[in-house]
């Protein structure tokens with residue numbers, strides 16, 4: 227099997243059954259507690275009591291109407307008892323129908339709430355969280371893990387309350403009907419619990435393994451689909467398929483194993499139940515002979531004991547369901563407990579409309595503790611200035627931008643906008659004043675118009691068009707089949723790189739941020755598009771403080787200030803002319819290398 231893929235962000239979480247966690251899960255049911263009480267009430271009164279009354283009525287029918295100890299059999303009484311039983315069956319049917327409808331509705335609402343809460347939380351998590359996880363594994367938690375709780379909430383919660391009530395009801399009835407026989411039947415209960423509890427841990431572990439394998443499959447699937455072009459270009463389909471096949475097979479094996487273990491619960495209960503019936507028949511017939519117990523009572527006992535195992539079997543199944551759900555719950559709570567590393571202060575202030583004066587003061591930063599990405603960065607950018615960040619790959623250009631947007635926090639030093647430390651401002655007020663145009667423009671599904679409007683959803687159609695015209699995107703948009711209403715396909719794959727760039731310029735212009743960050747595309751484009759993009763850029767940058775991770779010579783030359791980075795340190799800064807005058811300067815070296823490359 228190929229060893230090129232590693233998806234190890236999910237590890238087995240092996241803990242004992244956790245009541246605290248169960249209580250936490252139940253808090254999601256709390257808003258619907260009045261619905262739950264209604265269902266439990268209906269099911270207990272109309273479902274359970276009617277059910278429990280029936281064996282009693284049968285024993286009554288046998289001992290009083292069919293074969294009474296004194297007097298003649300009575301058909302009138304028999305008809306009366308049967309009629310009562312019919313009414314009880316009707317009531318029971320209605321109660322069951324009501325319970326199924328209601329428990330489904332409650333379960334769905336709880337799942338809806340949980341999924342929304344999880345999505346909302348994940349949206350707020352910082353870049354650091356996503357650095358460590360694949361998109362696929364995050365996806366699994368919002369879909370599979372939440373789904374696997376569905377059964378628990380749909381049937382588990384309500385049924386367990388009803389089952390426990392039924393179990394207690396039957397125990398009381400059995401003991402009241404014939405105390406000794408009742409006790410004898412219950413001897414088998416502890417036996418069953420001992421056997422089944424030894425299975426619990428193994429079952430839980432097995433299901434966790436299944437989830438982790440499914441999560442890896444999803445991660446791989448996600449990566450394979452996103453990278454399909456590269457895979458096909460390098461003719462790696464076979465390798466990829468083999469790897470997937472291996473993962474899939476391993477998942478199948480784990481699933482079969484877990485499922486087989488799970489199935490052992492049923493037989494364990496059945497064997498114990500058979501032992502119970504055996505005790506009942508042997509000891510019951512003895513009691514009839516020696517203590518004058520009636521046949522009716524024995525028949526009622528047999529039916530009650532049948533009912534007795536039912537809730538126990540269901541509670542056993544619920545328990546294994548609970549074990550499965552617990553591992554999903556643990557994984558969901560792990561995410562819900564993840565705190566954004568970039569957190570808003572409790573007393574964070576709204577950043578007032580920024581003029582765009584940006585300072586970096588003795589900034590130190592590293593993505594990992596022992597690998598600094600920026601060292602001793604000092605910058606003072608006046609409002610309206612355009613700054614080009616240049617330097618070798620990995621020199622720290624994007625990191626500067628990440629700190630300015632507060633996607634990460636500095637390790638030391640501070641970043642200020644108009645004198646306000648970015649950590650003292652609310653994230654929303656900070657980021658809404660910063661526009662970002664990334665190299666790999668993210669086009670969302672929807673129309674071209676929706677995409678331009680992304681940062682300012684209330685913009686009118688006229689404003690959208692004006693923005694598109696200003697950045698010279700209008701001409702190509704109107705040539706699309708439905709103009710501004712053309713639905714872009716997944717991530718805008720039908721648009722050219724240049725077109726996507728222009729769209730993102732329009733998006734940024736419409737949002738009208740005071741500070742603009744531009745990660746310039748590295749791909750070389752034709753001269754005409756280059757010119758058009760340059761003009762669009764001039765419109766976009768006018769009057770804003772801008773940081774450009776610059777690759778095009780024209781952009782770099784036009785910048786008011788050029789910052790040259792090398793291994794996380796600013797090695798030079800100044801205008802193009804100033805920097806070109808340094809004979810052995812870094813900048814001069816970079817530009818000359820680029821000229822050599824272009825003329826080669």
Ligand SMILES: Nc1ncnc2c1ncn2[C@@H]1O[C@H](COP(=O)(O)OP(=O)(O)OP(=O)(O)O)[C@@H](O)[C@H]1O
Pocket residue numbers: 357593594599617618619620621622623624625626
């Ligand atoms: N998310 C991350 N986690 C860990 N290390 C990172 C992360 N992003 C960047 N780095 C590291 O930080 C350093 C600076 O990276 P940065 O992305 O700022 O470089 P850059 O100058 O923008 O490079 P490029 O021109 O290739 O985009 C590099 O050594 C890089 O490996």
